[in-house]
Amino acid sequence: MLHEGLASFYFHYLSALAHGDLGESDSLKRPVRELLAQRLPLTGNAIIRGLGVAWLAAALLASLGLASRGWFYEASGTAVSSLLLSLPSAVVAMLAVHLRAPAFSAISVVVFPRLHRYMRSLLLRSYDQRHVLAARARGLGSFSIFWRHVLPLATPPLLALLGVSFAIAFGAAIPIEALCDSPGLGQLAWQAALSRDLPLIVNVTLIVCLVMLAANALADLAGRAFAGDTQ
Amino acid sequence: MSPVQKVAALALCMIFALIVFATILVPAHYARQFRDVPNAGPSTVHPLGTDALGRDSLSRLLYGTRVSLLLAPAAALLSTLIAAVLGSAAGFLGGWFERIVLAVTDISLALPWLFLLLTVRAMLPLDVPPMASVIIAFLMMGLLGWQASVRVICATARGVRDSDFLLLARSSGCKPSRLLLCQVAPILRPLFYAQFWISIPLFILTEANLSILGLGVMEPMPSWGNLLRGFEDFSAVAANPWRLVPLILLVIVVMCFQLVLPSQEVIQ
Numbered sequence: 146m147l148h149e150g151l152a153s154f155y156f157h158y159l160s161a162l163a164h165g166d167l168g169e170s171d172s173l174k175r176p177v178r179e180l181l182a183q184r185l186p187l188t189g190n191a192i193i194r195g196l197g198v199a200w201l202a203a204a205l206l207a208s209l210g211l212a213s214r215g216w217f218y219e220a221s222g223t224a225v226s227s228l229l230l231s232l233p234s235a236v237v238a239m240l241a242v243h244l245r246a247p248a249f250s251a252i253s254v255v256v257f258p259r260l261h262r263y264m265r266s267l268l269l270r271s272y273d274q275r276h277v278l279a280a281r282a283r284g285l286g287s288f289s290i291f292w293r294h295v296l297p298l299a300t301p302p303l304l305a306l307l308g309v310s311f312a313i314a315f316g317a318a319i320p321i322e323a324l325c326d327s328p329g330l331g332q333l334a335w336q337a338a339l340s341r342d343l344p345l346i347v348n349v350t351l352i353v354c355l356v357m358l359a360a361n362a363l364a365d366l367a368g369r370a371f372a373g374d375t376q
Numbered sequence: 377m378s379p380v381q382k383v384a385a386l387a388l389c390m391i392f393a394l395i396v397f398a399t400i401l402v403p404a405h406y407a408r409q410f411r412d413v414p415n416a417g418p419s420t421v422h423p424l425g426t427d428a429l430g431r432d433s434l435s436r437l438l439y440g441t442r443v444s445l446l447l448a449p450a451a452a453l454l455s456t457l458i459a460a461v462l463g464s465a466a467g468f469l470g471g472w473f474e475r476i477v478l479a480v481t482d483i484s485l486a487l488p489w490l491f492l493l494l495t496v497r498a499m500l501p502l503d504v505p506p507m508a509s510v511i512i513a514f515l516m517m518g519l520l521g522w523q524a525s526v527r528v529i530c531a532t533a534r535g536v537r538d539s540d541f542l543l544l545a546r547s548s549g550c551k552p553s554r555l556l557l558c559q560v561a562p563i564l565r566p567l568f569y570a571q572f573w574i575s576i577p578l579f580i581l582t583e584a585n586l587s588i589l590g591l592g593v594m595e596p597m598p599s600w601g602n603l604l605r606g607f608e609d610f611s612a613v614a615a616n617p618w619r620l621v622p623l624i625l626l627v628i629v630v631m632c633f634q635l636v637l638p639s640q641e642v643i644q
Contacts, residue, residue, distance in 0.1 A: 231630035233581045235588035236604055236623060243610030316488030320585050324608070334491060335589060338498035346498050350487070357486045 158347060167348050172340035177348045180333060185352065188322065188329035192314045195252030200310070202253070203260035211268050212287060222265070226258035235320035248318075248327040255317035256310055267302055271295045301368045308364030312357055384635040391629060395445055398438040406439040407431065407596040417616065424618055427606065431596075437622055440598035445629070447514055447583055447599070452575035454518030459525035460561075460568050466526070467533025468560050469552075478530065481523045490585060492520055497591045506597035513592050517579050525571040532567055536560055570637060577633040584626065600626045 161168055167177040210218040229237075234255045241251035271277070272295060280294045315331070322331035330349060337345040377385070394401070403422065404410075414430040416422060424433035466477040484492065493516055500512060536542065545559050580600070586592030587601020595602060603622040606613070613619045 227631055227634055228627065230634065231577070231581075231627040233584040233588065233601070233604070233626070235585045235601075236607060239588075239604075239607045239610055242608075243614075312486070312488045316490040319488075319490050319494060320589055323589055334494055338494045338591060339502070341498055341502070343498075346495055350491075350495055353488070353491060354486060357488070361486065 154343065158344070168344040170337075170342055170345040172336070172342040172345070177345055180345070181330075181348065181352060184328060184330045184333050187327065188315075188318055188331060191247075191249040191252055191322075191327065191329060192311065192318060194249040196256060196310055196314050198250070198253035199256040199260055199314075200307075202257050203264055207261055207264040207268055208291070210265065211272060212291070222261065226261040229254060229258040230262070233320075234317045235324060237317075238321040238324040241321070242325050248321055248325045248329070251321045251325065252314050252317050255321070256314050259313055260306065260310060263306055264303070267299055268295065271299045274298070300371055304364045304368040304371065307367075308361040311360040315353060315357070381636055384632040387628065388632045388636065391441070391625075391632075392445065394438070395442040398442050402432075402435040402438050404432045404435050406436045406598050408435075418618055424621060425616070433619070433621075436598040436603060437625070440600055440603050440622065441625065443510060443593060443597060444580060444583055444600040444626075447510060447593075448517075448576050448579040451514050451517035451521065451579050452572050454514070455521035455575055455579075456525060456568055456572040458519070459522035459529055459571060460564070462522065463526040463529025464533045464556060464560055464564055467530040467535075468537055468556055470534070470537060474530065474534075477526065481526050484520070485523050485527075489521070490582065493517070493582065493586060494589075494591065496520065497586070502591075504594065506594045509592070509594040510597060510599075513583060513586060517582060521575060521579065521582075525575070528571065529564060529567055532564060533560060536563055573633070573637045577630045580626070580630055580633075 158168065167181070169176050170180060173180065206218075206222045210222045234251075237251050237254050238248075240246075241248070241254075277290060277294050280290050285294075318329065318331035319335055320331075321327070322329045323335040326332075330352070334346065334349045334353075336342070337349060408431065410416075410422070410426055410430045410432065412430070413422070413426055415428055416426045416430075418425050422432050422434065424437060426432055427436070462477050466474040487495075496516055497512075504512065542555065542559055545555055550559070583592055583599060584601035584604060587599050588605055592601050593599040600622055604626070606619060607623070
């Protein structure tokens with residue numbers, strides 16, 4: 146494909162794209178549209194399930210650690226998340242293969258420590274604010290402080306984090322799908338890179354860009370809607 | 377410095393000393409094959425055993441540590457330099473320049489970083505000599521890893537832009553280039569150090585991921601990622617626990633880098 150030059154490749158690619166034709170993969174000899182339609186749902190499914198588990202675990206651990214204010218929760222949560230942060234996602238994938246765990250569990254293991262660390266520092270900062278101190282002084286219970294005084298302020302950054310976490314999850318999905326032999330979009334991108342398949346990688350980039358843009362825009366909109374609600 | 381930070385810094389110093397003396401300590405060259413003893417266990421000749429091709433594992437670990445621990449800080453230095461120049465200039469000058477820099481940053485941050493590296497690597501030849509693969513990995517991470525730092529530096533530089541000391545310097549006839557170099561840069565210097573330090577563990581992990589996927593440092597040159605490729609057959613590793621040493625070393629180093637600089641909230 147490249148023999149005709151990059152500029153002419155892009156010209157042909159864009160004019161075909163305008164007609165809804167995504168071209169044909171060089172290495173797999175199949176229409177890219179068919180490949181994407183096959184692989185996208187698998188990766189989407191794995192990412193959504195992985196993110197769900199990771200968000201639940203991170204939110205639970207971060208709020209438990211803060212609510213109890215005990216050194217044990219705090220220390221063990223921090224130790225686990227910094228240990229997981231130090232593992233390359235490819236090694237997590239190989240462990241998942243060894244334990245015969247599904248790909249989404251590996252994604253959640255990679256995403257969880259990043260979410261946990263951010264949520265923990267966000268909650269710590271929220272609890273340090275003066276209005277929380279005032280609420281404490283008024284004798285409010287810890288649940289109602291969390292629900293009505295901490296959470297509303299922490300929600301917009303959390304929604305932004307939701308957008309970012311999609312990018313983290315997809316970044317993790319590449320080595321995980323490649324090594325777990327799960328035929329998704331991440332594996333497709335890896336194969337395209339190894340076989341230098343330009344039409345395929347250009348289209349995968351396009352799809353990933355669109356999905357990330359949509360995720361971030363949705364998170365942004367949700368954040369604005371929420372801010373409008375509270376004002 | 378807290379005691380934990382001291383311990384982490386000490387451990388890092390020891391590991392860096394280890395790679396300086398690697399050439400004296402190693403039993404053999406990293407590519408030399410002992411063909412009579414492939415897959416051997418630990419012995420006095422080969423303290424960590426040999427790999428499937430009969431190469432001494434300790435030598436490969438020491439050389440691999442050297443490659444990874446030189447590659448990541450070098451790439452971090454390059455990316456921090458780019459981020460420092462772009463970020464402080466954008467924040468200081470403002471206007472269309474700032475808008476362009478931030479737009480480019482946002483666009484490239486929209487793609488997951490590993491995916492971006494994969495895409496760029498796909499455009500470059502794969503069958504290159506090992507040394508060239510190290511340089512490609514270094515340039516790729518250095519030239520593509522500055523986006524997150526630019527945003528932080530630009531935001532801080534923007535805060536400095538309207539400060540009184542810059543007004544004074546401007547009114548006494550300081551040129552913009554001198555303003556940037558002698559007035560703005562010293563204020564941002566701690567931020568540069570922090571961004572440099574944050575990038576190192578990230579780049580160590582990225583190199584490992586790329587090399588495991590076969591897109592980073594090429595054989596027979598060892599690096600942490602290459603050494604971890606042996607983990608694909610995990611049951612063999614479970615039977616020979618000494619093969620875990622590269623992973624343990626990597627985890628210790630990355631954790632030390634994270635512990636030395638505790639207050640970081642970079643999401644990547």
